[in-house]
Amino acid sequence: xxxxxxxxxxxxxxxxxxxxxxxxxxxxxxxxxxxxxxxxxxxxxxxxxxxxxxxxxxxxxxxxxxxxxxxxxxxxxxxxxxxxxxxxxxxxxxxxxxxxxxxxxxxxxxxxxxxxxxxxxxxxxxxxxxxxxxxxxxxxxxxxxxxxxxxxxxxxxxxxxxxxxxxxxxxxxxxxxxxxxxxxxxxxxxxxxxxxxxxxxxxxxxx
Amino acid sequence: xxxxxxxxxxxxxxxxxxxxxxxxxxxxxxxxxxxxxxxxxxxxxxxxxxxxxxxxxxxxxxxxxxxxxxxxxxxxxxxxxxxxxxxxxxxxxxxxxxxxxxxxxxxxxxxxxxxxxxxxxxxxxxxxxxxxxxxxxxxxxxxxxxxxxxxxxxxxxxxxxxxxxxxxxxxxxxxxxxxxxxxxxxxxxxxxxxxxxxxxxxxxxxx
DNA sequence: TTCAACATACCGACTGGTTAGTCTGCCGGT
DNA sequence: ACCGGCAGACTAACCAGTCGGTATGTTGAA
Numbered sequence: 001x002x003x004x005x006x007x008x009x010x011x012x013x014x015x016x017x018x019x020x021x022x023x024x025x026x027x028x029x030x031x032x033x034x035x036x037x038x039x040x041x042x043x044x045x046x047x048x049x050x051x052x053x054x055x056x057x058x059x060x061x062x063x064x065x066x067x068x069x070x071x072x073x074x075x076x077x078x079x080x081x082x083x084x085x086x087x088x089x090x091x092x093x094x095x096x097x098x099x100x101x102x103x104x105x106x107x108x109x110x111x112x113x114x115x116x117x118x119x120x121x122x123x124x125x126x127x128x129x130x131x132x133x134x135x136x137x138x139x140x141x142x143x144x145x146x147x148x149x150x151x152x153x154x155x156x157x158x159x160x161x162x163x164x165x166x167x168x169x170x171x172x173x174x175x176x177x178x179x180x181x182x183x184x185x186x187x188x189x190x191x192x193x194x195x196x197x198x199x200x201x202x203x204x205x206x207x
Numbered sequence: 208x209x210x211x212x213x214x215x216x217x218x219x220x221x222x223x224x225x226x227x228x229x230x231x232x233x234x235x236x237x238x239x240x241x242x243x244x245x246x247x248x249x250x251x252x253x254x255x256x257x258x259x260x261x262x263x264x265x266x267x268x269x270x271x272x273x274x275x276x277x278x279x280x281x282x283x284x285x286x287x288x289x290x291x292x293x294x295x296x297x298x299x300x301x302x303x304x305x306x307x308x309x310x311x312x313x314x315x316x317x318x319x320x321x322x323x324x325x326x327x328x329x330x331x332x333x334x335x336x337x338x339x340x341x342x343x344x345x346x347x348x349x350x351x352x353x354x355x356x357x358x359x360x361x362x363x364x365x366x367x368x369x370x371x372x373x374x375x376x377x378x379x380x381x382x383x384x385x386x387x388x389x390x391x392x393x394x395x396x397x398x399x400x401x402x403x404x405x406x407x408x409x410x411x412x413x414x
Numbered sequence: 415t416t417c418a419a420c421a422t423a424c425c426g427a428c429t430g431g432t433t434a435g436t437c438t439g440c441c442g443g444t
Numbered sequence: 445a446c447c448g449g450c451a452g453a454c455t456a457a458c459c460a461g462t463c464g465g466t467a468t469g470t471t472g473a474a
């Protein structure tokens with residue numbers, strides 16, 4: 001009871017208004033605004049107002065405006081890497097593993113459409129070091145995915161007519177592109193889009 | 208001789224330095240800088256300095272910074288629309304027409320990589336009216352392309368498993384994505400990339 | 415041929431507004 | 445007494461667009 005009171009009191013302090021702690025609220029507000037108006041067109045003032053705090057709070061938790069961007073990237077990147085690893089490590093035929101991974105990245109991209117839209121649109125706004133770091137993580141992801149394609153090509157279940165790198169870029173092009181055309185509430189549910197896109201990939205890879 | 212002198216004098220006036228007229232120099236400088244640093248990160252001052260003129264010149268030829276962006280878009284958009292129309296109107300089987308169009312857009316995109324990169328990255332920075340206009344032109348393009356896919360699906364040469372809209376977005380995703388990974392001087396020539404990507408599309412559409 | 419009237423192409427200082435980030439200090443809990 | 449968690453005024457820099465001015469070219473009439 002005592003610790004409970006403490007927790008509630010602390011919560012009240014760090015969550016004035018709703019039930020979310022301040023850093024999370026800032027991140028959420030920034031994500032929405034960045035996706036809506038773009039990174040450079042969103043002022044720090046607008047972010048803190050949307051989060052119901054002031055600049056003091058923002059610069060208490062984040063080092064810079066860039067930091068917000070980096071955090072947003074980091075979350076999705078880590079999530080997608082984890083999920084890709086899970087699919088790639090599964091005990092199943094290559095075509096099933098690739099299919100699962102290809103469809104899953106579409107679903108998680110749509111489920112975090114704001115984050116991923118910002119990602120591709122403003123990646124180059126990061127400071128050089130952070131940009132480098134993000135690119136490195138990105139490449140790791142790409143390579144893991146490519147390994148799946150290559151494995152299938154080696155074992156003959158996929159056509160080897162197209163270099164694996166290009167195949168991966170082809171698929172991620174469509175993922176990247178989702179933010180441009182996909183609108184929640186459209187005629188297709190995320191999973192349906194994912195299935196279709198995975199189908200296209202697998203059909204393109206038929207020997 | 209007299210008229211020649213006059214022409215040269217005029218040229219010298221409108222092309223101080225190299226052989227390009229001022230508006231074209233401005234457009235070229237803006238394109239390079241926008242692609243390099245992004246629209247919002249490029250100041251008008253930097254553009255005019257890169258073009259070797261001053262703000263007076265820029266605002267003499269263009270109404271605003273937005274106008275530059277709009278012009279850059281317009282050029283590529285018109286070029287690609289023309290070429291798509293040519294391929295679509297050709298007298299050949301659908302699969303050949305689609306293949307030609309799909310490969311061609313990849314080549315022209317790579318050949319104008321700066322313009323197209325800016326296009327997809329900064330489209331949403333345009334003023335509402337200009338944005339609407341660009342979107343409308345873009346949709347016309349998309350629909351023409353989709354018609355080709357639908358024709359093939361109706362006549363049975365393409366699989367109808369995937370909605371034509373999605374197929375088009377799948378392909379244009381990869382086109383859109385080119386600016387992210389393609390680097391001139393890489394191991395693949397533009398035409399090779401185009402052939403591979405068109406292959407992937409056509410293979411995905413095999414019944 | 416000449417000259418005035420006008421037009422085109424550009425220059426560059428200036429303005430009004432915006433912005434990221436800083437800094438001082440309060441406040442409530444431990 | 446102290447410290448994390450914030451408030452909010454402040455600063456230094458920057459930037460798109462304007463505007464008055466200059467130089468060069470063109471045209472039409474005397």
